[in-house]
Amino acid sequence: MASELIFTNATVVTRDRAFTGTLRVAGGMIRDVDDGRSGLPQAIDCDGDYLIPGLVDIHTDNLEKHLEPRPGVKWPGLAAFQVHDRMLATAGVTTVFDSLVVGDMHLGKPGRQGALDLAKDVLTASVDDDLMKADHRLHIRAEVASDTVMNELANIIDHPLVALVSVMDHTPGQRQWRDLDKWKKVYSRVYTAAELDAQIDGLIERQKNYSAQNRQAVIGEARKRGIPLASHDDTTAEHVAQGHQEGILISEFPTTLDAARAAHAHGMKTIMGSPNIVKGGSHSGNVAAADLAEVGLLDGLASDYVPISMIHSAFILVDNHGIALPDAVAMVTAEPAAMAGLTDRGEITPGKSADLVRVKSYQDLPAIMGVWRRGRQVA
Known part of the structure; x- marks a missing residue:
């Protein structure tokens, strides 16, 4: 230096x-x-x-994509991590929360525990040996409707790099997938029509059995350790009110204008995926992030699945949506840093x-x- x-x-x-x-x-x-x-x-x-x-990126799935570049293809962990890390650095990301899922949402399919264990080991070694370009933390995404989520969470929650936990429910008919036809359209590439119906029935049943108790358990584990919490895919004002009552301060990827408005009414921060800005809307048909920005309901942006989209989205907000440059830049720097409790940067x-x-x-x-x-x- x-x-x-x-x-x-x-x-x-x-x-x-x-x-x-x-x-x-x-x-x-x-x-x-x-x-x-x-x-x-x-x-x-x-x-x-x-x-x-x-840039401070508190939600990216980019690491998982390199650990398993094709379904069933496992890439050497350190090599995958180095590519991921360099991609982030060249995209201007200096602090990143690598997002890893605990809990599986597909019946009869292998979970992501192998990827989680590999990522944990590689990240630990890379931190210890100063191999990284960016400063890496872990964002644990807990699928509360899963019957395995608590066991998987127990294996990672005390890792020193865990700095954010989000609670999510991707059950068909819930939140992001409240429109079952959209869920079927996406997963028709994976399942037959009969398998889709069986998946829906099984996942809804599992959600009834596990979601409420797991959500409270996940939140309790994070709060005991002082780890910031986010609620994923809030869709209604009721979803937001629940998160607020639970002490959650971040509404991550709200899917509707009503949810984003409710989040601000409760003093919560909102964060959206920056690809939503670049592409001009949500790939799932949910609310457009730019629309939230134009009415003052967007606080931060995360790369989600395209690291370079963060810097691109900030300038799109300036050029096309009337957002002042300092405010747009803050959405990818100061605001996400503050959400994660990082007061020394951004x-x-x-x-x-x-x-x-x-x-x-x-x-x-x-x-x-x-x-x-x-x-x-x-x-």
Whole structure:
């Protein structure tokens, strides 16, 4: 790590404004942020490019995709992790919560416990040996309607990297899949018509038997350890009210305008998938994230399944939806950091971690020109 870095002639984006300025980094921390340009010969001339905080991604399924690139194909763990990590860094993500599922939602199919164990081991080794470009945490996604969720949770909840837990229910007819026809359309590629009906009946029965008690148990385990909680795919005001009563502070991927509105009414934060912004809507037919942003109901964005979509979505909100640049950038930096309780990053201000991304506007797209984590260039 360089003892000191100076960035100048940059369009610096802080929490409340964007301006031509100079930024000094020392010891991995932001030390000074000033208006104007520096004439020091060692200063990095940013040529007017944006300088924004490193992105904070609290929900990505990208690691699982590399651990199992095809159904049934298991890739060597460390190799998969390195590709995943480098992909995030080059997308400007300096802090990431790798999202891993506990509990299975497909009857008669193998669960994800093998992927979970492999990811846990690889992440632990990579942290210990300083192999990572990004700062990795774990987001445990608990499928509360599963009969295996509590046993699987017990195997991971005390891992030191676990920093977020979300409760979710993907039972057909519930939340994201409240429209059974949409569920059938998606899974018709996997099951025959008869198998679909059997799956629906079995999953609904399992939900009746396990969901309520597992939800409370998962929440209790997270709260005992002081781990932040999110409620996934809130669809109704009642879903949000339940989460609020349980002490949940994040409504993750609300599927309707009513749910997002209720979340704000209860003082909860909302976060949506950034691919929703890039693609112009939800692939599942739920509420468009940009619509929430335009009415002030969107607080943060997560990459979900496409890491590069985070930076892209922030600039789309500015260019196409009337969101001020500092506010759009905060949706992928300061806001998700705050949701996860990370107070040392996510903003360009003295005393914060020197996690930085240099971004050039190129053909109406944000092109990432450099990424630094704690003052060390990682991409």
